[in-house]
Amino acid sequence: MPTVLTRQLSNVPTGPGRPRHTGSRSTQQPAREEILDHAARLFAERGFSGTSTREIAEACGIRQASLYYHFAGKPGILAELLELSVRPSLEKVETIERECPTEVPEAALYLLALIDAHTLATVPHNIGKLYRMPDVRSSEVFEEFEPALQALTAAYGRLGATVVSGSVAAIVNLDQLAGLLIQVVEVVIRIRSRGEEVTRADARAIAATCLRICGVPEERIARSAVTADDLLLRFAEEGQT
């Protein structure tokens, strides 16, 4: 067998550029995506400051210095991951608030919680938890994303305000309510941290819990669930992802 052909026969085709020290890449992903993926996993497992550029590189099978060809260091990677984890939620908020029939505000809140829970449940490696980490929040790159998070909180506040019952409003003010609703949706992060899957049923239970917190009676919660399903279908038909 001619040795000169060995590399060409490798099952993982090498693109342009010098080959990796490991021989060749292990996945078909572009290097950039591969780095993001491993970084996300490591940040979620050990924290941002608790992960070194060397660890990220090793997970990818490249040398530490090679990261800097693709990213401006750890902060650059973090910025990209934050973007990745906040954009989907925010896009959907806009759609919901624009499209929801005003005659059933409960359905809008239910749908927001449902979609948001689903986003947190499916975002890779549970990176929704990045925002909770103090080292991330005190980093410079975080500032850029803070407004987006506040917009999300504000949306929960607005929808919560339209839904809240009198007896609940007597005890809970609107700022508290928004915080509580987000907090409840973020139980998804807690569940995933324990290594469990978050099912569609879980997401429904969470959305229902949000309405319950606002004091919506059970029969209207059930109705909202049905309406939200319709809305979801309509969005799907309109080509919203």
Add this chain to the structure above:
Amino acid sequence: MPTVLTRQLSNVPTGPGRPRHTGSRSTQQPAREEILDHAARLFAERGFSGTSTREIAEACGIRQASLYYHFAGKPGILAELLELSVRPSLEKVETIERECPTEVPEAALYLLALIDAHTLATVPHNIGKLYRMPDVRSSEVFEEFEPALQALTAAYGRLGATVVSGSVAAIVNLDQLAGLLIQVVEVVIRIRSRGEEVTRADARAIAATCLRICGVPEERIARSAVTADDLLLRFAEEGQT
């Protein structure tokens, strides 16, 4: 004025041991407590891995190496802080489950949430958030405290199970319920992270929210609040802190 008296006249009396390089200590706290206090604040602000022993030492006005006289490094400090933040909650859980009249289970859950929220609200520097940090959870010292946290979750699960209504039980299983209840109580951490105070009214709103999540009707929530007040008084008389 005799120079030899200058040190004796200093308003901060020095104990035994070599004086600090800053001249003398800035607080009356024992050095050990001073270190814990600054470490807690820094861990909460910048994360555990995001805080160096040097930063802690500087905050105390001592040299980095001097920390090691009092603690076995950063992990030693962390262990002490974890202990400090979990013990009060756990002690109170035991009291509540032992003393609560079984005829009003809602009051027991209300009380647990109320006391737990209060603990999280008053523990120094919001260190309740230590448990959520991935770098802390993946550290060796954390293992020792995991059982205590699980015991707390289990208590919420048991109390939640006795309280939950049929229509809620149809959607939410008991594991989910325990997670939701803790998650709601931990909204205290979120509020404090935003720099806001958590009032007694906030704690009541949170406790009420827990019952609402379980599907307890409003009038029984109000009744539970009153019963919980009575129980609190009784505990106080019995000398429980």
Add this chain to the structure above:
DNA sequence: ATTATCTATAGATCTATAGATAATGC
């Protein structure tokens, strides 16, 4: 003598840059 600090420093990282090199593609 005991206590609580200090100074000095070794050794292990960790980040980021400079410049070389081995592929592909034109």
Add this chain to the structure above:
DNA sequence: ATTATCTATAGATCTATAGATAATGC
């Protein structure tokens, strides 16, 4: 020529230890 890696390394930390020193207390 361009691309994507590599090697080598500087410089900045960061942790932890050894041993000195300046108080108090007996």
